Amino acid sequence: MYSSIPAEAGLLSGDNGCYGSYGGSFIPEILVPAFEEITACFEAVKHDEAFWQAYCSLLADYSGRPTPLTYADRLTEHFGRARIYVKREDLNHTGAHKLNNALGQAMLAKRMGKTRLIAETGAGQHGVATATVAAKLGLSATIYMGREDMERQYANVFWMRRLGADVVPVDYGSRTLKDAINEALRDWVSSFETTHYVLGTASGAHPFPAIVAFFQSIIGIEAKEQVLGVAGRLPDRVYACVGGGSNAIGVFQAFLPHDEVRLIGVEAGGQGKRSGRHAARIAYGEGKPGVAQGYRTLFLQDGDGQMLDTYSIAAGLDYVGVSPILADLAERKRVEFEAATDDEVIEALELVMKTEGLIPALESTHAFAGAFKQIADSSKSDVIVINMSGRGDKDIFNVAEGLRDEGWTAFIQRKSGQYGG
Structure with a gap:
């Protein structure tokens, strides 16, 4: 796909794992050997052209990259403002940007001689x-998932198990992503000699934010080349949803050197700022610096430093923290933050489906909603890129509930009756 490692890959490596006042590595002593091993391996592959070519070849032949940049002509016509382009990460194998990182880290695991993968989701x-890359590369996999998220995303639980992974429910705390991360770390403490932890977002202790940024950089590298090809210039704005931050960092980093390009991350506004039911750490200004899960970043926490429960209609955005890379970029005002509420997301989803025939994941729809909220202050000569980080078929239960679809409710009731529910 690329003849050499692009300059944008690894752009956000950080000095000693620190990004301004965020990041670092705050880990138990027992995990120090594991982190030293993966740090050494990652430092080697960052400059290994053969590894990069093998990675890109798998992305092309197995995942279907490069993903297209689609001109949203009917959305553009609807608003009568900026030209809107959509980066189609939903067309990756498995339906989201996540495979970019999972595949790269599985290759790292093989290089280190590991036989097992663990992950949070x-x-x-x-x-x-x-689970997919474990099956492809002949590794075993264990996936930790909060019970609340399992209920909301059971279709994905079904496929993980069919792919051969062991899916372990987490039944304490808020039973969501932060608890799944905690449980995966507990597993790793006792298994790191044979196991690699495939952290899924650009958070956690060093070198994980840098690793995820490196493998997800492929999104922005492609998007930059594509938008220059179709628009003849760089975009005025790039939008991405932000949970932990992997897809946002993936698409943003190629544009970071270009100060004229505004980068906007859209967090989960949930039921609104005053509701206390959201996951907007930066946009609502409620995230406070703290150390948890091995790194320092902005967390939603109370006055005693206890982590607050989070909420979003999108299971992938209700994380209590945010990537230390994005926390630093926000502090330096290089990345702006917006929040989209559940209602705004459902409204945006209906519009995108009916004008473009696209079905973005609820996470990705936050990026659309954020762009739509700001599009009034754009002109017809402007260019906007929205990163569609995943497809929405996994969200059918949540979307049907959000749309109050009576036909879907009746269908579920019939099916429940068939199975004695």
């Missing part, structure tokens, strides 16, 4: 991607 897409 919220929306389930990272879990599916990890």
